[in-house]
Amino acid sequence: MSGSDASRRSPATDASPARRAADAPPADVALDAPLVAALVAAQHPDLMGEVREAASGWDNAVFRLGERLAVRMPRRELGARLVAGEQRWLPELAPRLPVPVPAPTREGRPGLGYPYPWSIVPWFDGVDAASVAPAGRIGAADGLAAFLVALGDPDAPVPTDAPANPFRGVPLAERDAITRERLAAAVAGGLIDAAAATVLDAVRADALAAPVWAGPRVWVHGDPHPANLLLETSGALAAVLDFGDLTSGDPAGDLATAWLTFDAAGRARFHAAVEARRETDAADWRRARGWAVALGLAIVTAVGVDGRIGGIGAHALAEVVAEAG
Structure with missing residues (x-):
């Protein structure tokens, strides 16, 4: 994106x-x-x-x-x-x-x-993580957590001329109107069913109600989904690619990769690996899950639920529904 x-x-x-x-x-x-x-x-x-x-x-x-x-x-x-x-x-x-x-x-x-x-x-x-089934990406959880924590280090000041991006790093409230529009469009287009939409809307509302990011501006990759991750043959993270959405702000959007990239087991490992390196709180993960909804809907309403990219969005939404439903 x-x-x-x-x-x-x-x-x-x-x-x-x-x-x-x-x-x-x-x-x-x-x-x-x-x-x-x-x-x-x-x-x-x-x-x-x-x-x-x-x-x-x-x-x-x-x-x-x-x-x-x-x-x-x-x-x-x-x-x-x-x-x-x-x-x-x-x-x-x-x-x-x-x-x-x-x-x-x-x-x-x-x-x-x-x-x-x-x-x-x-x-x-390496191997494009988008070509690997979600269950096979668990080996990348530790490396991806280490990368995101290092990138978003609050002790590494973000320059005043860092790139601005109105679609990443911002409060979820600024993305809420388009997210609600996309949710309605996804239901109307048969991309998700009404039961899933109800769960996703509740997650959206919960994320919006979570306390906003109160920390300093930190670097945000903007799009750490599987198509931008390269894996070693062992499954470990080999490289992180495509920094076109690089910006600064709330790191919760990057934590949304927990749902875009991993299944439940991988998400638990990723969560633990982040926590081992940087203190987070429940609000961070509530916002992150809201970002997973927003990004998943952005993908499926743009390209559908099939194919290499569409499948990432569909997977994220299904993971949110399975977890929260």
Whole structure:
């Protein structure tokens, strides 16, 4: 999900052959391996290697460059703005994070008819967590908890020029009207049934009634769902990807990954791993569960309940209903 609050994520790197998001909007610009190779050769000739497409999501296409690098190319104007934010902030944040992130090693300029900035980032081997059944993601719980706690460290001041994002890190009250609209649309469209909607609406109301975040502004990833997580073959977290929604504010939105990523067993392990590293309270998790409802509805009303991304939203809503129903 992006600044337009519609699901759009794809990994920055992936070990599989080229994958395209079937539900992605049309690209603003044509992209292919020869163009990427020409841009790299013109601007970073010392890094030149074989270029092949690895993935194409809502806002960016990713091309593998040799064996250890990837090229992240915006395919839409919105993606270009997000890449610029990653270029600015990831090199600063990466050194204090406990898992690898795709901090750009080089920056690319528009050229050869291509209009946007682009990045060369590390290539991370691993398995896209969205391709793994929720029960198989439990091994990532400790690493993801460590990552989110380190990112949202209240003792690491957030600069005044940190990226603003009206869709992440904000009080749930600012997202409530659109969440209620999406809930009604999901019922009308047959995406969820009336019984589930009743439970989800009660969770939404409970989260809205929870005390608001009273701590300092902290860094917020904005979208730590399975399509942005890379796993080792053991199931442990290998990398966290796609920082296009990076912002600051209430970290409860990031804790919503407890429902988007995990089943009940994984969620319990994640909860315990967070608690072992940072004190939270019931209000934090009430807001987090409300964010899971808001994000799940944003996904399913944008792309449905099927497919790689739609399935994430459907899973989150089903987990909330099973837990709270």
